[in-house]
Amino acid sequence: MRKDFDKFIQERRKSNPNSFTMFGTEYHLPPTVPYEAVLQFNSLGLEDKATEVSNDRILTLLESLVGKDNLKTLVTHVEFDMELAITLLNYLLDV
Numbered sequence: 001m002r003k004d005f006d007k008f009i010q011e012r013r014k015s016n017p018n019s020f021t022m023f024g025t026e027y028h029l030p031p032t033v034p035y036e037a038v039l040q041f042n043s044l045g046l047e048d049k050a051t052e053v054s055n056d057r058i059l060t061l062l063e064s065l066v067g068k069d070n071l072k073t074l075v076t077h078v079e080f081d082m083e084l085a086i087t088l089l090n091y092l093l094d095v
Contacts, residue, residue, distance in 0.1 A: 034065070040064045062088065066088075
């Protein structure tokens, strides 16, 4: 028996379309959390709970969800700050 994974991926994309709009641009996300993001979030669980997560780490986590090019575009906007980055990250984790 032969499994068509391309078809499986297409069906998964159609069944779970995730997107958000920011600064007039609509960003489309993968239907599931990318593996890189899973690794990033798992590594957080290994760190000391008392340690505050750095801004760089927050941006790395966000990049693992939205992609490098999308993050580069987002951070060029004057209105994009760490509060908005954290709000977006929380939203994406709830989707």
